[in-house]
Amino acid sequence: MDSIIALLSDPAAWAALVTLVILEVVLGIDNLIFISILSNKLPAHQQQKARRIGIGLALAMRLALLSMIAFIVALTTPVFDLGFQGGPGAHGEPTFETAFSWRDLILIAGGLFLVWKATKEIHHTMDVEPTGETLDKKGQVVLNFGSAIAQIVALDMVFSIDSILTAVGMTDHVPIMMTAVIITVIVMLVAADPLANFINNNPTVVMLALGFLLMIGAVLIADGFGVHVPKGYIYAAMAFSAGVETLNIFSRRARKRKAEARAAISPASVTADE
Structure with a gap:
């Protein structure tokens, strides 16, 4: 209790909290766009439920990961090395890393999934030919609820790890990290329905959002290989x-x-x- 009171009276702690909330909200936009696009593929009566579950799981994962700070930090320790270096960059440094940690592997897998998912959604948007999948009145693919939640959980894990590593790099105080995460998820809950409705009502925005997911996926893959954009x-x-x-x-x-x-x-x- 004394440590919490000390944090509340520390201006530096408040500054760290505000900065971390802003960073977490910005990082959470990626997660929210993905949840919005996936939930819009569900029948109308299931969309809001899927968004609530997806964001709730994001909060649960972030808080669970925060309780395992030592484990999260250990994720950045290399688990294997391919034994060679990428070509020299402009200043003679390697252009990419060949020593991979669990974090790198998770980012690469998540990035590949995002690129695959965004490419598939773009294909469904552009290709008007009938397929064997269930379509709605607009010709869009309809997911089943379990499939949508499974995909949301997979990307929640990737974005949660990135979010927590950002928090660990900003402050050493777990209460500040947890407070920032809770505030961020509340913002996501408030913004989820308006964002999903806006994306659903503006078809060109759907394509723009899918382009964002492609770019984010490419950045995650690059980050996994040590190329930090x-x-x-x-x-x-x-x-x-x-x-x-x-x-x-x-x-x-x-x-x-x-x-x-x-x-x-x-x-x-x-x-x-x-």
């Missing part, structure tokens, strides 16, 4: 793309309003002429 570049690119798509959405809505206004005026003009 600055996260700021990734999220700046995502923000720019989202900004452009927002302008496109406003433009389409403006054109739609003008078309409706012209359609409303034209019959009136014909009546007046008669």
Whole structure:
């Protein structure tokens, strides 16, 4: 109790908490986009339930991993080495690592899964030919509930490990980490339904989100091989793309309003002429 009171009275602890919450929310966007896209493939009455379960499992995994800090830190210890180095970079350093830890292997597996899943979803979006899978009225593939939850759990694990390693790198205080994780998951719960509905109601946003997942998958694979792409570049690119798509959405809505206004005026003009 005394240690918690000391943390509450420490401005540095509050600064670490705010910084960590911001970082965790940014990292959680990837997780939330994936959950939104998968849940939108379910029947309407199961979508919100799947999002709640997916985000709840994300919270449970993060808190469970936080209780095993020593185990998580050990995940970064190399478990095997291929015995050679990548080619020299601009400053003579290896371009990629050949000593792999469990974290690296999990990131590579998660990245490959994301690339495969995003590619498959893009294929289903672009290919209008009938398949043997169940489709909804819009021609989109409908998942069964168990399959959706299994895929969400798999990616929750990947994003949870990345999230916890970020937290460990930011502070040594477990209560701060747990508080940041809980706040982040609350934000995800609040944003889940609006984000999923927005993605579902704007088909072009679905393609943009799938492009984000492809990019995130490639970054996870690169990170697993020791090629660390600055996260700021990734999220700046995502923000720019989202900004452009927002302008496109406003433009389409403006054109739609003008078309409706012209359609409303034209019959009136014909009546007046008669």
